Amino acid sequence: MNKFVIAVYVENRFGVLTRVTSMFTRRGFNIDALTVGETESPAYSRITITMSGDGYARDQMINQLRKLFNVKKVELLEPEQSFTRELMLIKVKNSGQTRQDVLAAVDIFRSKIIDYSADALCIEITGDPTKIDAFVEIMKPYGIIELCRTGIVALERGSGSLLAR
Amino acid sequence: MKITGADIIIETLIEQGVDTVFGYPGGAVLNIYDALYKNSDRIRHVLTAHEQGAAHAADGYSRATGRVGVVIATSGPGATNLITGIATAMLDSVPMVAITGNVSCDLIGRDSFQEIDITGITLPITKHNYFANDITQLADMLREAFRIARSGRPGPVLIDVPKDVQTALFDYEPMPVAPPFPNRQAPQEQIEAAAELLAAAERPYLYIGGGVAGAGIASEIEKMADRIDGVIGCSFMGLSAIPTDNPRFLGMQGMHGHYASSMAQSEADLILAVGVRFSDRATGNKQKYVRGARLIHLDVDFSELNKNIPATLGIAGDITDAFRRLLSAVSERRHPAWQERIATLRAEEAGQLHESGGLTPHAVIETINGIIGPQTVIATDVGQHQMWAAQYCRFRRPRRFVSSGGLGTMGFGLGAAIGAATGSGDRTVLITGDGSFGMNLNEMATLASQNLPLTVVIFNNGVLGMVRQWQTLFYGHRYSNTTLHRKTDFVRLSEAFGIPAVRVSDLASFRAAFAEAYAKDGPMLIDCAIDPDEFVLPMLPPGGSIEDIILEKEEKA
Numbered sequence: 001m002n003k004f005v006i007a008v009y010v011e012n013r014f015g016v017l018t019r020v021t022s023m024f025t026r027r028g029f030n031i032d033a034l035t036v037g038e039t040e041s042p043a044y045s046r047i048t049i050t051m052s053g054d055g056y057a058r059d060q061m062i063n064q065l066r067k068l069f070n071v072k073k074v075e076l077l078e079p080e081q082s083f084t085r086e087l088m089l090i091k092v093k094n095s096g097q098t099r100q101d102v103l104a105a106v107d108i109f110r111s112k113i114i115d116y117s118a119d120a121l122c123i124e125i126t127g128d129p130t131k132i133d134a135f136v137e138i139m140k141p142y143g144i145i146e147l148c149r150t151g152i153v154a155l156e157r158g159s160g161s162l163l164a165r
Numbered sequence: 166m167k168i169t170g171a172d173i174i175i176e177t178l179i180e181q182g183v184d185t186v187f188g189y190p191g192g193a194v195l196n197i198y199d200a201l202y203k204n205s206d207r208i209r210h211v212l213t214a215h216e217q218g219a220a221h222a223a224d225g226y227s228r229a230t231g232r233v234g235v236v237i238a239t240s241g242p243g244a245t246n247l248i249t250g251i252a253t254a255m256l257d258s259v260p261m262v263a264i265t266g267n268v269s270c271d272l273i274g275r276d277s278f279q280e281i282d283i284t285g286i287t288l289p290i291t292k293h294n295y296f297a298n299d300i301t302q303l304a305d306m307l308r309e310a311f312r313i314a315r316s317g318r319p320g321p322v323l324i325d326v327p328k329d330v331q332t333a334l335f336d337y338e339p340m341p342v343a344p345p346f347p348n349r350q351a352p353q354e355q356i357e358a359a360a361e362l363l364a365a366a367e368r369p370y371l372y373i374g375g376g377v378a379g380a381g382i383a384s385e386i387e388k389m390a391d392r393i394d395g396v397i398g399c400s401f402m403g404l405s406a407i408p409t410d411n412p413r414f415l416g417m418q419g420m421h422g423h424y425a426s427s428m429a430q431s432e433a434d435l436i437l438a439v440g441v442r443f444s445d446r447a448t449g450n451k452q453k454y455v456r457g458a459r460l461i462h463l464d465v466d467f468s469e470l471n472k473n474i475p476a477t478l479g480i481a482g483d484i485t486d487a488f489r490r491l492l493s494a495v496s497e498r499r500h501p502a503w504q505e506r507i508a509t510l511r512a513e514e515a516g517q518l519h520e521s522g523g524l525t526p527h528a529v530i531e532t533i534n535g536i537i538g539p540q541t542v543i544a545t546d547v548g549q550h551q552m553w554a555a556q557y558c559r560f561r562r563p564r565r566f567v568s569s570g571g572l573g574t575m576g577f578g579l580g581a582a583i584g585a586a587t588g589s590g591d592r593t594v595l596i597t598g599d600g601s602f603g604m605n606l607n608e609m610a611t612l613a614s615q616n617l618p619l620t621v622v623i624f625n626n627g628v629l630g631m632v633r634q635w636q637t638l639f640y641g642h643r644y645s646n647t648t649l650h651r652k653t654d655f656v657r658l659s660e661a662f663g664i665p666a667v668r669v670s671d672l673a674s675f676r677a678a679f680a681e682a683y684a685k686d687g688p689m690l691i692d693c694a695i696d697p698d699e700f701v702l703p704m705l706p707p708g709g710s711i712e713d714i715i716l717e718k719e720e721k722a
Contacts (some may be wrong), residue, residue, distance in 0.1 A: 014296075015284070015296070018285070019288060022288040022289055023289070025289070026289040056471075060468075060472065063467060063468035063472075064468055066467070067466070067467070068470050069292075069293045069313060127485065151179065
């Protein structure tokens with residue numbers, strides 16, 4: 001079981017995301033994360049899908065995405081040739097005993113405090129998903145109140161554009 | 166000139182070459198029906214008894230003619246009644262355009278009367294669908310719907326048109342019909358690699374499916390088999406793609422395939438599969454299906470390659486073009502040992518048929534074979550009678566077998582046969598069972614009003630035979646809810662619909678009745694008394710392989 005990331009350009013119109021996710025249900029694909037947003041072209045949205053599975057699942061996913069009519073382009077992003085980022089907002093307990101440790105971790109992970117109250121600290125952190133995972137692990141002993149991750153966005157390294165290719 | 170959305174729909178249908186539509190009116194399509202009324206000299210509407218029948222009719226029309234079938238239904242229940250018909254077309258890659266009405270845009274999302282999100286419901290069972298909420302896009306959407314339905318691997322497309330879009334005014338300019346989206350062309354290296362595999366084969370088996378029927382390469386398939394000295398088998402959907410009497414044709418393979426065809430497939434060292442998708446009913450146990458053979462898989466739909474069965478060489482591309490190039494790249498081969506083995510298998514198969522002399526399914530179908538002409542369309546429902554038809558019917562022309570393969574839709578037959586007879590203009594025979602026929606027999610009303618040359622032959626055994634067969638084999642003879650205990654008199658029922666009918670219980674009466682029915686210009690129904698314990702054989706048990714083949718009915722105590 002490998003994790004892989006697929007970038008999909010879809011027509012930026014009503015109902016296209018439903019079309020894509022309906023296909024996942026129909027084909028029995030279980031995805032880890034999905035993000036969608038605007039791109040350099042107003043005509044297209046970009047969906048970034050993170051999925052765990054074997055080569056068969058990966059190829060099926062790519063083929064079935066390519067068959068959809070509102071899908072313009074589907075590319076597998078090779079980990080070595082691309083970079084991935086995720087954003088997380090995390091709220092942890094604020095207490096006299098733990099505050100300095102939390103602040104040290106925030107500093108080391110190059111994240112930032114975005115809200116401060118007597119009982120809680122809210123932290124914003126961006127990075128590779130493994131970095132986010134590590135930060136969550138570190139925060140656990142201090143008492144995580146709530147957290148929210150965006151899922152991955154990813155681009156290929158270099159000067160190319162998937163859409164133009 | 167500005168015309169209404171409803172008129173735009175009809176003009177665009179005519180522009181796309183549509184001369185016949187099937188459907189049922191209702192509140193949200195009143196404007197479309199008003200436009201049909203005005204244009205009744207240019208486009209014909211066939212009114213069915215139920216929207217499901219209309220959907221199956223559009224499907225049958227398409228299967229028999231190759232043209233896009235069109236069905237119209239109103240919003241809400243009209244639209245949901247199409248669903249089984251659309252799904253049936255989807256699973257068998259049949260080009261169809263379904264047009265539904267919906268409530269006006271300002272009423273959408275408010276649970277209005279007869280409002281339903283039909284585009285949401287049909288997402289997984291259409292090739293594509295549209296919610297046409299913009300009059301300025303309506304004609305182009307409809308054009309694109311037709312283009313998608315008939316391009317590449319065909320399929321159904323639905324377009325949902327709110328009532329206010331049907332009444333809105335917009336400019337309409339006729340446009341020429343756009344050609345289908347071009348298929349990718351298979352790379353020549355792959356064609357050459359396939360030719361090399363074929364040259365190295367000792368026991369070649371051509372395996373053809375539904376994709377061949379649409380590709381118009383029947384004669385190329387036959388030439389290829391001659392050239393490489395191979396044999397031809399088919400999937401259920403490949404039936405009628407090449408003539409049954411081709412000496413190299415072994416018939417359908419798979420769960421209820423011909424013994425010789427399934428055996429030859431399992432013993433082949435090379436399988437050239439064209440336009441097939443390796444359904445579980447065709448393969449049985451997927452791990453044991455290909456064995457040591459090399460598999461070349463050619464399909465227009467790239468996503469079929471390696472989906473169900475991994476191929477030695479998968480070729481995605483236009484089947485017609487790729488197969489013609491492959492044919493010219495292979496040279497003459499002779500495999501006497503393989504042909505000798507095939508002759509043995511055929512002889513073994515011939516020895517398996519035991520004729521009792523009664524009104525057996527085999528005898529009924531052979532009688533039909535002996536009377537019908539080459540253009541006759543055979544339609545079926547789903548169940549034992551369907552498999553007997555698949556095994557015994559002799560086809561001489563493509564598109565003469567109309568049957569629900571992938572979805573296995575009981576109740577498909579009557580509507581589909583009406584559509585096939587309407588579209589082809591040819592005599593049509595519906596072979597059905599009492600179970601399937603009971604599901605949508607309301608379309609007898611349509612058959613009577615259309616007065617089509619269609620003969621309905623009911624294999625009436627009083628049971629749901631295929632399920633009963635499984636209960637006999639795998640559920641210890643516990644016949645849960647498969648014995649019908651009905652009192653329906655199909656002869657009087659048929660006469661009540663206005664269609665002459667006769668009941669037969671011996672072969673001579675059947676022959677006389679069928680000859681009479683076939684000579685008619687209108688419909689007739691023949692109710693045949695069939696033994697409820699007849700089995701469809703051979704049978705590969707579900708998930709089994711060729712070693713598990715059941716050839717004889719054994720009565721287990």
